[in-house]
Amino acid sequence: MKKSGYLIIGALLLFLFFTNPGKEDFKEYLKAKAYEQADSKIEKVFVGLVEGLFGAASEMFVRKDYYIFSTYTFDDTVILGIAGKFFPLKEGNIKESMMKEENLDLFKNSESFKELEKEIKEQADKMMKELEDALQSGESE
Numbered sequence: 001m002k003k004s005g006y007l008i009i010g011a012l013l014l015f016l017f018f019t020n021p022g023k024e025d026f027k028e029y030l031k032a033k034a035y036e037q038a039d040s041k042i043e044k045v046f047v048g049l050v051e052g053l054f055g056a057a058s059e060m061f062v063r064k065d066y067y068i069f070s071t072y073t074f075d076d077t078v079i080l081g082i083a084g085k086f087f088p089l090k091e092g093n094i095k096e097s098m099m100k101e102e103n104l105d106l107f108k109n110s111e112s113f114k115e116l117e118k119e120i121k122e123q124a125d126k127m128m129k130e131l132e133d134a135l136q137s138g139e140s141e
Contacts, residue, residue, distance in 0.1 A: 016068035021081040026072055027058040029079075029086045059111065 021029075061072040061079075069082035071089075078090040 013068060016083060019082075019084040020065070020068060020070055021084055021086065022070075023058060023063060025084070026061065026063070026079075026081060026086070029081075030058055 061074040061077075064071045064073070069080060072079040072081065072086075076090065077088070080087045080089050
């Protein structure tokens, strides 16, 4: 092989190395995929509201980093990440897989789910406090 051939292969490998998508990219991919598959406007709004769930869902996938590409595996689903893009290699039913009891436990124990749960509790406490304050000010009048 000529010198220029080695340069082209080297440049290609460098390109693939620097564009190998990471976990954050995968989380964004899952969110975009869910938005794309949403049937109604309400579902699309819901997808936008539950961003924290995509972090928890992405943690359920096992990432294998091969430096120039990565694979993400969960149950019977395999997704290839290469050159900043994702390509399903084997598509299983992700919704069905996530509903399995052992996977729900994994989902509930993920860091992203715990953070989301904490945020929801804080918001609920804040709303309850505001409601109590409004009720008390209404009684004193």
